[in-house]
Amino acid sequence: xxxxxxxxxxLEISNVMPGSIAGVLLADHGANVIKIEPHGGxxxxxxxxxxxxxxxxxxxxxxxxxxxxxxxxxxxAASADVLIHSLEAPEAAALGLNAESLSAGNPELIxxxxxxxxxxxxxxxxxxxxxxxxxxxxxMLEKGSPYRDGPLYMGHPALHYGQAFLAxxxxxxxxRARHESGIGQDVEASLFDSFLAQSPMNWWWHxxxxxxxxxxxxxxxxxxxxxxxxxxxxxxxxxxxxYLQMHTGGVGSxxxxxxxxxxGDRVQAIDGPEMAVPLSDDEYQIARVEIYDAFKKxxxxxxxKLFHEADIASLPVLRPAEVLLDxxxxxxxxxxxxxxxxxxxxxxxxxxxxxxxxxxxxxxxxPKVGQHNAELDALLQQPGKPSSxxxxxxxxxxLEGIRILDLSSFFACGYAGKLMSDMGADVIKIETPxxxxxxxxxxxxxxxxxxxxxxxxxxxxxxxxEIVRKLVATADVVMHxxxxxxxxxxxxxxEALTEIKPDLIYAYLPGYGSTxxxxxxxxxxxxxxxxxxxxxxxxxxxNDPIPxxxxxxxxxxxxxxxxxxxxxxxxxxxxxxxxxLECPQVHSSLFTTSEHFLNAxxxxxxGLRMDKDQMGFNALDRLYQTADDRWICIASxxxxxxxxxxxxxxxxxxxxxxxxxxxxxxxxxxxxLLDILQPYFxxxxxxxxxxxxxxxxxxxxxxxxxxxxxxxxxxxEWAETHGHVFDQPTSMYGHIREVGIVNRLSxxxxxxxxxxxxxxxxxxxxxxxLGYSSEQIDSLISGxxxxxx
Numbered sequence: 001x002x003x004x005x006x007x008x009x010x011l012e013i014s015n016v017m018p019g020s021i022a023g024v025l026l027a028d029h030g031a032n033v034i035k036i037e038p039h040g041g042x043x044x045x046x047x048x049x050x051x052x053x054x055x056x057x058x059x060x061x062x063x064x065x066x067x068x069x070x071x072x073x074x075x076x077a078a079s080a081d082v083l084i085h086s087l088e089a090p091e092a093a094a095l096g097l098n099a100e101s102l103s104a105g106n107p108e109l110i111x112x113x114x115x116x117x118x119x120x121x122x123x124x125x126x127x128x129x130x131x132x133x134x135x136x137x138x139x140m141l142e143k144g145s146p147y148r149d150g151p152l153y154m155g156h157p158a159l160h161y162g163q164a165f166l167a168x169x170x171x172x173x174x175x176r177a178r179h180e181s182g183i184g185q186d187v188e189a190s191l192f193d194s195f196l197a198q199s200p201m202n203w204w205w206h207x208x209x210x211x212x213x214x215x216x217x218x219x220x221x222x223x224x225x226x227x228x229x230x231x232x233x234x235x236x237x238x239x240x241x242x243y244l245q246m247h248t249g250g251v252g253s254x255x256x257x258x259x260x261x262x263x264g265d266r267v268q269a270i271d272g273p274e275m276a277v278p279l280s281d282d283e284y285q286i287a288r289v290e291i292y293d294a295f296k297k298x299x300x301x302x303x304x305k306l307f308h309e310a311d312i313a314s315l316p317v318l319r320p321a322e323v324l325l326d327x328x329x330x331x332x333x334x335x336x337x338x339x340x341x342x343x344x345x346x347x348x349x350x351x352x353x354x355x356x357x358x359x360x361x362x363x364x365x366x367p368k369v370g371q372h373n374a375e376l377d378a379l380l381q382q383p384g385k386p387s388s389x390x391x392x393x394x395x396x397x398x399l400e401g402i403r404i405l406d407l408s409s410f411f412a413c414g415y416a417g418k419l420m421s422d423m424g425a426d427v428i429k430i431e432t433p434x435x436x437x438x439x440x441x442x443x444x445x446x447x448x449x450x451x452x453x454x455x456x457x458x459x460x461x462x463x464x465x466e467i468v469r470k471l472v473a474t475a476d477v478v479m480h481x482x483x484x485x486x487x488x489x490x491x492x493x494x495e496a497l498t499e500i501k502p503d504l505i506y507a508y509l510p511g512y513g514s515t516x517x518x519x520x521x522x523x524x525x526x527x528x529x530x531x532x533x534x535x536x537x538x539x540x541x542x543n544d545p546i547p548x549x550x551x552x553x554x555x556x557x558x559x560x561x562x563x564x565x566x567x568x569x570x571x572x573x574x575x576x577x578x579x580x581l582e583c584p585q586v587h588s589s590l591f592t593t594s595e596h597f598l599n600a601x602x603x604x605x606x607g608l609r610m611d612k613d614q615m616g617f618n619a620l621d622r623l624y625q626t627a628d629d630r631w632i633c634i635a636s637x638x639x640x641x642x643x644x645x646x647x648x649x650x651x652x653x654x655x656x657x658x659x660x661x662x663x664x665x666x667x668x669x670x671x672x673l674l675d676i677l678q679p680y681f682x683x684x685x686x687x688x689x690x691x692x693x694x695x696x697x698x699x700x701x702x703x704x705x706x707x708x709x710x711x712x713x714x715x716x717e718w719a720e721t722h723g724h725v726f727d728q729p730t731s732m733y734g735h736i737r738e739v740g741i742v743n744r745l746s747x748x749x750x751x752x753x754x755x756x757x758x759x760x761x762x763x764x765x766x767x768x769x770l771g772y773s774s775e776q777i778d779s780l781i782s783g784x785x786x787x788x789x
Contacts, residue, residue: 003030003351004358004571004579008175010034011076012057013064013097014086015042015638016128017157018114018189020053021164022084024594026171027056028351029567030361031082034372034379036073038063041369043638043663049607051340052348052594054366060379061370070095072376078105078384082171086114086128089188099186099746106385109184110174112167117192118744120722127699129635130159131621133191134550135701138708140623140633142202142550145614147543151631151703153623155538155610158551161592162194165559170743172566173398173423177748179573180393180401185747196724197742198555200447201411205713205737212275212441228278229441230254230270232287234547235317235530236295243317243535243545244300246307247524248274249410249437256310258286261294276440313522317545320533320596321604323586324349328518334587336363343605347598349590353564356580358571397424398748402569404428405471406452407480407492409436411525412585413509414448415558417479420565421451422750423743428475428766429454430468433787435759442733448558450726450738451753453762456787459490463785468492470770472500477565479507483522484514494580503578505568509561513584523585525554532589533596540614557588619673620645620666623703624681631703632681632689637663644697649680713737723752731755763788 005026012023013036020035027033035057037045044050062069064085074096077083085097092098092113099111116133117123123136131153134140139159140151167189174187202213214227226233232254233247248254254274258267263286270277279287295303300316307314318326324335324347333350340346351360395401402425406417414429414436421427429436429452438445455471458464472478478497480487487493487508494506508514511523526548529535534552535545564581572578595607608617616622620637636645639662643655654660654676659669666673681689686702693700712719714737719725726740732755741750763786767777780786 002359003028003361004355004567006030007574008032008082008570009080010082010084011036011073011080012084013073014084014114016086016114017044017049017053018160018163018167019084019086020049021161022112022167023057024053024055025164025168025352025563025591026082028361028363029353029355030358033057034076035059035367036062036064036076037369039370045369046664047607047667048605049595050366051346052597052607055338055348056361056364057367058372058375059367059369060372060376064095064097072380073097074102074105075380077102077109079379079382080106080109080385081175082110082112084112084114084167088115088124089113089119099184103184107184108178108182108385110171110178111184111186112171113186113188114163114167115188115190118188118190121192121724122718123192126701127635127641128191129621129699130154130157130191131616131633132635132699132701133159133195135623135631135633135703136708137192137195138704138706139195139550140703141707143538143546143548146546147614150625151623153610153614153616154550155540155614156534156549156551157595157608158198158549158592159191159194161556162198162551162559163189163191165556165563166193166197166742169419169559169562169566170745172563172570173743174745174748176402176566176569176573177395177398177745180391180395182392183747185745187746188744190744193742193744196739198551199709200739201444201554203709203713203739204443204446205710206733207735210733211443228284230274230277230279230283232257232291233524233526235535235545236292237544238298238300238303239296240299242300243530244303245315245317245527245530247313247522247527249313249524250311250522251437253312257307257312260306260310260312261291263290263294273437273440308521311522313524313527315527315531317530317535318533319536319604320593320606321347321598323532323590324598325602328512328516328586329590331516332513334590338363338365340365343599345600346605347602349587349594352560352587352591353567353581353583354587355568355571357577358568358579395424395748397751398745399423399425400748402426402477403475404477404479404565405430405468405475407478407482408509409481410438411444411448411554412557413479413481413561414438415555416507416509416561416565417452418448418450419558419562419743421753422741423745424748424751427452428471428762429757430471431456431759433458433784439759446731446733446736446738446756449756452757453766454757454760455763455766456760458785459492461785463780463783465491467767467770467786469500471766472497472504474770475501475504476569477505477507479509479561479565481509484510484519498578501578503572503576505565505572505578506580507561507565507568508580508582509557509584510582511585513586514582525552528553528585528589532586532593534589534593537593538610540610541612543612543614551592553585553589556592557583557585560588560591618667618670619677624678626681626686626689627683628685630686630705632686633701633703634693635699639663640697641699642666644699645693648693648696648698649677651676713739723750726752728755732758758789760787760789
């Protein structure tokens with residue numbers, strides 16, 4: 001087969017980068033994606049990112065703002081399954097490109113809008129732009145620059161990827177709802193929700209400030225400190241000048257790492273989860289200060305060998321796309337070669353998710369703008385979408401009736417389950433008596449476990465294994481991220497479980513893959529981010545890597561884990577067959593650097609590259625320091641926004657200057673634009689510059705001076721009213737307020753459930769549902785085959 005989405009038709013008429021990313025994710029896995037572009041292409045159509053983000057698609061030129069072209073787009077929508085646009089809701093309705101308007105011709109159509117902030121926020125009228133949202137909401141203060149004061153431009157487009165992931169998750173969930181109900185709907189994914197969706201690991205509100213990280217009162221350029229938590233996870237320069245990252249998560253890893261680094265006589269051994277015991281003052285001095293000099297005593301390769309032999313998570317920090325040449329990537333055949341008219345041959349990462357039964361699409365180069373115009377007439381003559389064989393069953397929530405068994409530990413796989421729980425799935429977390437090692441970290445644990453039910457089972461007993469087997473018989477999905485081979489040893493591997501449930505979907509989210517030279521290594525964020533080039537990407541041209549970037553492989557692997565499960569559900573609805581899918585963290589991190597690639601000589605080609613000063617990608621998508629030592633961010637790359645920028649700075653004629661009249665010309669003359677804009681901002685206060693440019697129609701924001709999320713979580717009544725924030729007065733940590741719903745479906749909305757479950761909090765309830773009597777449950781508890789609160 002050609003992927004789990006074979007037979008699905010998608011119209012991509014988005015004019016923003018996340019639309020391209022969402023489209024390629026669907027196309028890579030079998031969907032027929034038709035990219036509808038304005039004549040000549042949009043403002044980034046000729047950028048190098050097209051090679052990664054538009055492969056496997058068809059391109060047809062139609063302008064939705066021209067009446068005759070708009071009618072053709074609507075006619076194409078009559079035979080499509082999904083339409084993706086980048087219009088705010090009122091504009092989509094006015095053009096007749098929302099689900100309600102298009103339902104007469106296609107009542108099962110799913111329409112996905114990519115917006116800036118959504119329609120239920122105070123910022124709904126602010127302009128679209130990843131950097132603008134990051135500036136306004138304090139995202140540029142999350143990590144800080146080690147090279148200068150002020151906000152750090154996000155060199156890695158994490159909000160773009162996050163928005164694309166949310167869009168695909170919402171689309172696939174809506175398709176599942178359509179299979180049950182026969183009804184299409186509108187879904188929305190915003191940059192605002194992308195920001196929120198990548199925040200719960202590090203942000204919640206607690207009246208006593210409980211958190212696994214310790215922040216200074218004011219935003220700092222030193223990044224996110226871990227205080228006295230018994231954890232080391234950052235990058236270190238070695239004797240040869242190269243960098244590596246280490247993460248001491250896992251039983252005994254902190255002590256073993258300190259032994260290797262020469263601090264063994266000063267660091268205590270902990271019996272049990274190490275992160276549950278704070279560092280002493282001397283241990284703090286070692287882990288936060290002395291450790292950096294220790295790493296400079298040996299070259300990187302020597303340290304990595306020692307750490308891997310001791311089963312300590314560690315990886316080299318590489319430049320973007322270099323990882324495509326790594327032995328593990330080569331072993332999994334994840335590097336694909338594609339013919340290219342500019343470079344002869346380019347090397348890119350293959351599709352992020354591997355499906356054993358459904359397979360995947362063959363990779364084709366990105367089309368030229370309008371390459372498939374000749375096919376338009378034939379497409380317009382296709383009959384409307386036939387009625388599906390849906391069950392006509394109304395649903396309150398898109399994944400209502402789906403049961404997922406989550407046997408994972410730590411964040412990524414659990415976060416995938418949490419996202420699907422929010423959309424109505426019954427997610428049962430199955431823990432062993434030793435418990436999830438993330439339980440000592442309250443905010444990350446809550447962030448990836450909210451809304452689930454929990455049962456504790458000793459899988460090493462016959463009774464415990466039988467309980468899990470009975471649960472599998474009731475389930476649609478099993479997910480885990482155990483080290484390769486462990487699930488089979490426990491009796492819960494794919495083959496064993498499909499004997500119980502032949503149409504089971506089995507999702508495996510390891511670090512590196514189930515096989516290969518690195519498959520047995522431990523995996524933690526942000527190690528694989530550094531391995532795949534994100535730390536250099538976020539550092540700026542020519543700079544040493546930064547410690548971390550906004551967005552990491554835990555979130556991305558969680559997003560793509562949910563995508564993979566929902567794709568498999570879509571395929572099962574069509575074929576009646578389950579599947580085994582694998583989405584390693586390496587694959588998801590490769591996908592989130594797919595704007596870069598290797599040329600024929602296997603050298604890195606950057607699709608996007610931040611400047612050395614960490615200000616932005618170019619003069620029109622950049623931070624500027626103002627006369628009052630504040631910061632302005634602009635993202636005025638389209639023709640309309642550029643014209644507004646020129647008008648705002650009092651030089652309206654620049655919009656017609658041949659050097660700047662087109663997006664391509666502006667890119668070629670970027671240095672001249674910078675010479676014009678820098679003096680303007682340096683001579684004006686932030687407020688004055690914002691007032692003038694905003695009124696003129698430029699896309700602009702003043703960068704936040706401090707973190708925005710604390711007040712949002714604690715005080716924003718509008719956010720709680722609309723479900724962006726959940727107030728949880730009875731969590732196991734006491735009263736908390738946390739990030740709420742990030743999925744927006746108009747007819748089968750997400751659902752609010754309770755906080756993260758207690759250890760064994762639902763053991764009795766779940767066993768009773770399986771038919772165990774009270775006496776049998778008591779016996780299982782007393783025999784320690786199960787645990788209950």
